[in-house]
Amino acid sequence: MKTYLVLSNGSIYQGYSKLKPITTAGEVVFSTGMTGYQETITDPSYYGQIMVFTYPLIGNYGINFEDNEKDTPCVSSIIAYDIAEHPSNYRSKMSLYQYAEKFNIPMIEGIDTRELTKELRHDGCIKGVITDNPNDKAVQKLLNKPVSFANHATDETTHIKGDGLKVAVIDYGIKNSIVSELVNFDADVHIFPADVSAQEIEDINPDGIVLSNGPGDPANMIDKIGVIQALQEEYPIMGICLGNQLLGLANGAKTFKMKFGHRGFNHAVKDLQTGKCYFTSQNHGYALLPESIPGSNVDVLFEEVNDHTVEGIKVKGHNAFSVQFHPDASPGPHDALFIFNKFFNMITKKEVLTNE
Incomplete structure (x- = not known):
């Protein structure tokens, strides 16, 4: 299914997703790590952010139960050039697609992440919306709404x-x-x-x-x-x-x-x-x-x-x-x-x- 990233500066990137469409907003940031996508996705410091992975392939070693930084995802969305559907690793318990579907985390692949990262470096990390309809009036409303940084901090000792x-x-x-x-x-x-x-x-x-x-x-x-x-x-x-x-x-x-x-x-x-x-x-x-x-x-x-x-x-x-x-x-x-x-x-x- 065609899926879009709409940035607050007017840029629109088209990719696709194999998951059901979920419209979500957040600050668009990028990570240059070649591995470690599971730790990144569950890192509370990324709470509510749309994560762009600059390395062209993620998901190839799946998701395990040991490497989470929190029990549930913290990013609001995942963007990568290519996301593996069939991981291969002895520790893997599920694919990244299965994990994202379980927690209703939107994922886009097929986007030119190099071009997107260059734009973020030039314009700074700005707000974006992931949607299946970039012309939807709700997109602009989400772009105008302040970014929220609620977090996964504990409320008990x-x-x-x-x-x-x-x-x-x-x-x-x-x-x-x-x-x-x-x-x-x-x-x-x-x-x-x-x-x-x-x-x-x-x-x-x-x-x-x-x-x-x-x-x-x-x-x-x-x-x-x-x-x-x-x-x-x-x-x-x-x-x-x-x-x-x-x-x-x-x-x-x-x-x-x-x-x-x-x-x-x-x-x-x-x-x-x-x-x-x-x-x-x-x-x-x-x-x-x-x-x-x-x-x-x-x-x-x-x-x-x-x-x-x-x-x-x-x-x-x-x-x-x-x-x-x-x-x-x-x-x-x-x-x-x-x-x-x-x-x-x-x-x-x-x-x-x-x-x-």
């Missing part, structure tokens, strides 16, 4: 028992892989909802705190920074992705919306302390504004090699640091797994260490 250090996690839309890395250190993990108070966390007397990833504009979450400011006075803190942006906002830095963001698994970052470079997994459309750093209470730890955006900070005079990239590497290269060592070393040695 979860406890994963461990015999190691007690870690409190503030969940703004956390990936399962971040929790798994904490569990790998045998941490006693307590996951709190995003609206948790500082007192509720203090009541469990944690050894350290993690500020998680999540979707949306950090500037719309100013109500969260008071809790961070209170907690950083008492506890070691590590932030990841959105957590990095919120830690920066809590200490005088500002954020901005990037033209087309960083989404993929081949983003090189440089450690400004050691000079070493690492390939990292990234997923963000917002970042800390470099010009705001000099007047803030943070120093830059990591920098993106290509566009020199801020990829990590340390709070002056506090045991608190954060990274914009995803050290959990799910999916992606494992270069940055040492960040979790850095966090636990900071807790035990009471200081932010260099990359040892």
Whole structure:
């Protein structure tokens, strides 16, 4: 069936879908990863976005039950040049088509994703609508409607028992892989909802705190920074992705919306302390504004090699640091797994260490 992507700038891309037509809207973004489509589709940071995969073939190894970042899809739609109907992998439990049909996720294939990606790089990530009728009046209404970034953050406290250090996690839309890395250190993990108070966390007397990833504009979450400011006075803190942006906002830095963001698994970052470079997994459309750093209470730890955006900070005079990239590497290269060592070393040695 002919299916269309209608962009807010007037462009229309025709493809086709083998699923029943579902009209849906969202911010159109692209990921440059060659694999890892399952983790991307279930990543809460992508909540409500239309995902364009730049690699020409996805779905070839199917969907399994182990690699989900959440139990249900987070993207609103999937676009690729070619989507395999018959996967081949010993872990596969269903095809990507079966998965999308199960959760009513629209998929388009046959679109020239290279041309679409070039347009998104030129015009920025803009709103789009997937529909079987581009002339439908409802399409324009959806394009005029503000983008919503509701997320998969928890609304209750979860406890994963461990015999190691007690870690409190503030969940703004956390990936399962971040929790798994904490569990790998045998941490006693307590996951709190995003609206948790500082007192509720203090009541469990944690050894350290993690500020998680999540979707949306950090500037719309100013109500969260008071809790961070209170907690950083008492506890070691590590932030990841959105957590990095919120830690920066809590200490005088500002954020901005990037033209087309960083989404993929081949983003090189440089450690400004050691000079070493690492390939990292990234997923963000917002970042800390470099010009705001000099007047803030943070120093830059990591920098993106290509566009020199801020990829990590340390709070002056506090045991608190954060990274914009995803050290959990799910999916992606494992270069940055040492960040979790850095966090636990900071807790035990009471200081932010260099990359040892």
